[in-house]
Amino acid sequence: MIIERLIERLRIMPGIGPKSAQRIAYYLLDRNRHGAIQLADALVEAMQQIKYCDRCRTYSEVERCAICCDQGRDVTRLCIVETPADQIALEQVTGFRGYYFVLLGRLSPLDGVGPEAIGLDRLQQRLQEGEVEEVIIATNPTAEGEATAHYISEMVHQHALKVTRIAHGIPMGGELEFIDPTTLNHAFNRRVTVERFNR
Amino acid sequence: MTQERISLEPAFLLHQLPYRESSALIDFFTHHHGRIRVLAKGVRSVAGRKARYGGVLQPFQPLLLSWGGRGELPLLYGVEVAGFLAPLVGNHLISGFYLNELLLRMTHRHEPHSDLFGSYHATMVALRQPRALAWLLRLFERDLLAECGYAIDFNLPGERSAALQADALFCCRQQQGIVPLAAESHCDGVALQGKTLMALASGRYEAADAATVLPQAKQLLRYLLSFYLGDKPLQSRALLQQQRPRSLT
Ligand SMILES: [Zn+2]
Numbered sequence: 001m002i003i004e005r006l007i008e009r010l011r012i013m014p015g016i017g018p019k020s021a022q023r024i025a026y027y028l029l030d031r032n033r034h035g036a037i038q039l040a041d042a043l044v045e046a047m048q049q050i051k052y053c054d055r056c057r058t059y060s061e062v063e064r065c066a067i068c069c070d071q072g073r074d075v076t077r078l079c080i081v082e083t084p085a086d087q088i089a090l091e092q093v094t095g096f097r098g099y100y101f102v103l104l105g106r107l108s109p110l111d112g113v114g115p116e117a118i119g120l121d122r123l124q125q126r127l128q129e130g131e132v133e134e135v136i137i138a139t140n141p142t143a144e145g146e147a148t149a150h151y152i153s154e155m156v157h158q159h160a161l162k163v164t165r166i167a168h169g170i171p172m173g174g175e176l177e178f179i180d181p182t183t184l185n186h187a188f189n190r191r192v193t194v195e196r197f198n199r
Numbered sequence: 200m201t202q203e204r205i206s207l208e209p210a211f212l213l214h215q216l217p218y219r220e221s222s223a224l225i226d227f228f229t230h231h232h233g234r235i236r237v238l239a240k241g242v243r244s245v246a247g248r249k250a251r252y253g254g255v256l257q258p259f260q261p262l263l264l265s266w267g268g269r270g271e272l273p274l275l276y277g278v279e280v281a282g283f284l285a286p287l288v289g290n291h292l293i294s295g296f297y298l299n300e301l302l303l304r305m306t307h308r309h310e311p312h313s314d315l316f317g318s319y320h321a322t323m324v325a326l327r328q329p330r331a332l333a334w335l336l337r338l339f340e341r342d343l344l345a346e347c348g349y350a351i352d353f354n355l356p357g358e359r360s361a362a363l364q365a366d367a368l369f370c371c372r373q374q375q376g377i378v379p380l381a382a383e384s385h386c387d388g389v390a391l392q393g394k395t396l397m398a399l400a401s402g403r404y405e406a407a408d409a410a411t412v413l414p415q416a417k418q419l420l421r422y423l424l425s426f427y428l429g430d431k432p433l434q435s436r437a438l439l440q441q442q443r444p445r446s447l448t
Contacts (some may be wrong), residue, residue: 013246015220015221015245109296109297110299110303143257143287143295145295146292147438148285179254180280181283182253185285
């Protein structure tokens, strides 16, 4: 009974079917009971204590996350992303030193996800505070991501602030003939001037 | 439903639901098979693995679809682009969601609607042109109602349509259809002028009549659609309305 329950519970993880769940359960029982107990503790701790930052909505174990608490960042620039994972990805490679706002989703009218569900009322408040000068919209280049970007840009324009949208184009290592038409069209139409390289 | 395999069928993607780790259940509107739902494997990217058909499985783009398999849930075998339409932006994009939501709510799976497919395709093309957005939506709503068996009857009882006076008043009520409205009498449905009916019948209106025709047509179609849509509000319509004081739908 207990073992069946364990197998059943393991299946909540993405991509874990009954076979894999059974394999994991037996592995933990056979080889790593100590590690499994630590995992169980970590799960309980995380699930009970991790909440959302009251300012940017990313995951945080304290009321306000480390980035939002960092006074040294550029308060005039706010970058909007769909998920905490997107925020981390940008933070690691862009050198962006402004603040973030995490939607935890995207507008998706056909799934019943409207502006409140992605915290746009909170974003509105943030814009009203008057410190932000540029909003960088980094939602995904999907139909829903574009609809979200459009909705947010209308909101930001009402405050007469600058709005920018991350560029999308051909991925590194990609080959033009195999690129989907929307991406290729976009990359071509939004081509950039190549500056002369001065040494 | 179907056992056969269907190849390269013209279609548009209406909606995707994530399924399992990397798959999706996708509703398509097809030319000859109406609305279908298929299981599309591996179409969502998971860590380290790229999504199949990435960038091609988009709404509002003409596609060629191949699917088949037994049972309620056929498998998607292939997707190709069939021509290219510029990406929809702004309110045109949200209007695209509105059309898709209407199709999902108003049509039943596996019911062929090839005329309506033609109308949808034409609307998708027109959405990329500098045309009056609201009117495009009205004409699609008109076609959708007709295709679902609720066509507006432009031939008025006891009166030949040629006699339809542009300025005459009419009243549309759910039970009675469209009837002439006697002067000074009250219409507890939607009151409208002959010119609005003529515009909806022909698909065009005189520029000078826009201020009459557009709001009346919107009211009429909204009224008629509401009987078939029930109480559940259209999410995309709400989004269009929140965006603009003067709403489009
Ligand atoms: Zn934060």
